Amino acid sequence: xxxxKEQNGNALTIKVIGRLDAGSAPExxxxxxxxxxxxxxxxxxxxELKYIASAGxxxxxxxxxxxxxxxxxxLINVSEAVMEVLDMTGFASLMTIA
Amino acid sequence: MEKITVKxxxxxxxxxxxxxxxxxxxxxxxxxxxxxxxxxxxEVFVNIASYAYNPEIGPATFCMEFEENPSAVLMxxxxxxxxxxxxxxxxxDTTLDIDEREIGxxxxxxxxxxxxxxxxxxxxxxxxxxxxxxx
Numbered sequence: 154x155x156x157x158k159e160q161n162g163n164a165l166t167i168k169v170i171g172r173l174d175a176g177s178a179p180e181x182x183x184x185x186x187x188x189x190x191x192x193x194x195x196x197x198x199x200x201e202l203k204y205i206a207s208a209g210x211x212x213x214x215x216x217x218x219x220x221x222x223x224x225x226x227x228l229i230n231v232s233e234a235v236m237e238v239l240d241m242t243g244f245a246s247l248m249t250i251a
Numbered sequence: 252m253e254k255i256t257v258k259x260x261x262x263x264x265x266x267x268x269x270x271x272x273x274x275x276x277x278x279x280x281x282x283x284x285x286x287x288x289x290x291x292x293x294e295v296f297v298n299i300a301s302y303a304y305n306p307e308i309g310p311a312t313f314c315m316e317f318e319e320n321p322s323a324v325l326m327x328x329x330x331x332x333x334x335x336x337x338x339x340x341x342x343x344d345t346t347l348d349i350d351e352r353e354i355g356x357x358x359x360x361x362x363x364x365x366x367x368x369x370x371x372x373x374x375x376x377x378x379x380x381x382x383x384x385x386x
Contacts, residue, residue, distance in 0.1 A: 242357055
């Protein structure tokens with residue numbers, strides 16, 4: 154997995170490339186701990202996210218809870234495969250998917 | 252039958268996924284089936300790596316067999332760790348709102364949702380999880 158960040162004032166876009174599973178989720182989680190400081194508008198760009206496993210969903214849930222307190226969060230460019238997982242787990246209704 | 256045995260540690264997840272993907276792609280499985288299977292493997296392997304032998308380290312074996320008419324892949328995970336039937340875990344309530352959602356229980360739920368048949372057996376001191384997926 155690779156993480157690309159683009160910050161624009163208090164808006165942050167995080168592009169996650171590859172697989173977001175238990176092997177890579179801790180890295181994203183660690184990254185978010187500090188990267189979200191002062192962010193009010195968070196976007197996850199999943200254009201190149203191959204799949205998301207439960208460990209990745211947990212990171213998204215934690216991020217969503219945090220952003221509910223300090224701003225907003227959305228997911229963009231969600232592939233069919235990733236969308237299926239979000240639907241199956243009910244995450245699609247907890248998050249803004251643009 | 253295709254078979255791989257690795258130390259059940261997180262660092263070997265990619266090795267097992269690559270092994271499976273290679274065999275699935277060789278049989279012209281769709282991208283969707285490959286991804287769903289990768290997800291299933293990731294969840295089961297991570298469970299074994301995290302809990303089966305903890306805090307020790309032990310082996311996990313992954314086997315694949317293919318059937319034709321209808322096309323299906325049979326996958327088996329075997330570990331010699333403590334007995335654990337993942338199918339006994341209750342499914343998470345996916346309708347709860349964000350503050351009530353629990354951070355666990357999603358892995359095996361996703362496994363069940365992405366295979367067509369699944370069964371667990373504890374035999375000869377081993378956990379054996381068998382799954383079948385049509386493609």
